[in-house]
Amino acid sequence: MTPLLSWLTAVLVGVAPPPPGRTRELSTRDRELLAVCQTDQFRRVDVRIASIVEWRERRGRPYRTIPPDASLPEGHIAFTFDDGPDERATPKIRALLAACGVYGHFFIPGTRVGGPKARWAIAELKGLLAEGHIIGTHSATHPSFTRGVVTSRDRRRELDRGREALEATLDIHPVLFRLPYGEGHWDSEVLFEISRAGLVDLHWNITSDDAKDKAPKEPGFQGLTADEVLARIERSLDFSRRPGERLGHGVLVVHDTNYRIAALLPTLLNRLVTRGYTFVRFVGPLVEGRDAEEDTGVPRRD
Structure with missing residues (x-):
């Protein structure tokens, strides 16, 4: 029995193991598509978090926010991944990013x-950190901050426990936060609570719709097809172009719980490099002058 037939048989009886791709092995096609990352067309840059944070005020209460596009210039894009790590998808995504030299931002619920x-999750996250990726918090239990937890006390509990879970297991002090479902990014009360917890919400302006579940019986394959997700990203990226600009810009959100992201990632990376995009990593503290290793999602060093 072939590995694929074995996996399909397991699906039918309800005991499917993670599908192919949970390892870090790359196919010949993957390597061919990512070869462009080794040319002088490839560009990446670090952007200081403090440089994109904006202070606003409502009813005399100041709060931090980051614009959905992170105020990035034309042709600059940051990759963000929500809800993982997942055994089926994250290791392959990690391998693809490493092969291209792109850094991602991974937003982790405390329950992970x-x-x-x-x-396994802690080991995978430590591997991501060691390779230069940024870890942010995605709350403790992933509730909506507008429909699920609506009191100041409950929101603060989600914020604190989510951050503390990562601090205790990964020895980091994350400052980037991603609101579950993105709900509340335009609510000053929510943003005030996030600021009060020593965090800032990183939203997005480039979408994928990869969390729409059309195949609930395929674990790790939720969402649109890989081609549909890629087309959605292309449309959203095109929509992010400002008047007079050739390339789009901003923050892309996908989910590393969806194996289709691993399937489309080599093609997406190839297209972005070929078109002249620069890959962005957000680094440093919320406020300049502080110790970056005490204020960002990177490992502390003794």
Whole structure:
């Protein structure tokens, strides 16, 4: 029985293991598509978080925010991944990013580093950190901040516990936060609570719709087809262009719980490099002058 047939048989009886791709092995096609990353066409840059944070005020209360496009210039794009790590998709995504030299920002619910799969998740996240990726918090239990937790006390509990879970298991002090479902980014009360917790919400302006579930019986394959997700990203990227600009810009959101992201990533990276995009990593503290390793999602060093 071939590996694919074995996996399909397992799906039918309800005991499917993670589908192919949970390893870090790359196909010949993947390597061919990512070869462009080794040319002088490839560009990446670090952007200081403090340089994109804006202070606003409502009813005498100041709060931090970051514009959805992070005020990035034309042709600059930041990759963000929500809800992982996932055994089926994250290792392959990690391998693809490493092969291209692109850094990602991974937003992790606190529940991922607890429970039966915590040991694997913590090891995978430490691997991401060691390779230069940024880890942010995605709350403790992933509730909506506008429909689920609506009181100041409950929101603060989600913020604190989500951050503390990453601090305790990864020895980092994250400052980037991603609102679950993106809900609340335009609510000054929500943003005030996030600021009060020592965090700032990083939203997005380039979407993928990869979380729309059309195949609930395919674990790790939720969402649109890979081609549909890629087309959605292309349209959203085109829409992000400002008047007179040739290239789009901003923050892309996808989910590393969706194996289709791993499937489309080599093609997406190839197209972005070929078109002249620069890949962005957000680094440093919320406020300049502080120790960056105490104020961002990178490993501390003794």
